[in-house]
Amino acid sequence: MQEIYDFLKKCQTYYLATMEGDQPRVRPFGTIDIFENRLYIQTGKSKSVSKxxxxxxxxxxxxxxxxxxxxINAVAVRDDxxxxxxxxxxxYPQLKSMYSAEDDNTEVLYLKDATATFSSFTEKPRTIKL
Incomplete structure (x- = not known):
């Protein structure tokens, strides 16, 4: 888990894909956290991605x-x-101007049943189950 966290932190931006009906939706994200031995991401409940x-x-x-x-493919589980x-x-203190742990908009989700695969053109893919 730490290796995955470190990689995402190093990249700073990752892309999160969801489905809206039969249409994939992809957008840049930047938050990643480890809390209680789980990987967490964050968004706002008012955003399309949350819906x-x-x-x-x-x-x-x-x-x-x-x-x-x-x-990484996973099931995103809301933790209220x-x-x-x-x-x-x-x-991510820069987010505190837009989000609060006590507001009705801030949403954190942990990654459940996650499978992470590291790939490159020079090495065989390596898969980690979380």
């Missing part, structure tokens, strides 16, 4: 560092507790 995940919680994340790419929201926001 798409509520209908179909299966997501895929993709990131590239210039030589290696990481793909204050503690994981505070933890994530403390690691």
């Amino acid at each position: 798409q995940i509520a209908v179909n919680p299966k997501i895929e994340i993709c990131a590239f560092d210039g030589s290696t790419w990481l793909r 507790r204050k503690e994981p929201k505070e933890h994530l926001l403390n690691n």
Whole structure:
């Protein structure tokens, strides 16, 4: 898990894919956190991505560092507790002007049943189950 977290932090931006009906939707994300031995991401409940995940919680994340790419498929599970929201926001203080652990918009989701695959053009893919 730490290796995946470190890779995503190094990339700074990763791309999160969801489904809206039969149409894939992809957008850049940047938040990643480890809390209670789970990987968490963050968004706002008012955003389309949140609504798409509520209908179909299966997501895929993709990131590239210039030589290696990481793909993660998982089920995104909403965690409405204050503690994981505070933890994530403390690691991303720049978000505190838009989000609060106590507002009705901040949403944190942990990755359940995740499979992460590191790939490159020079090595065999390596898969990690979380």
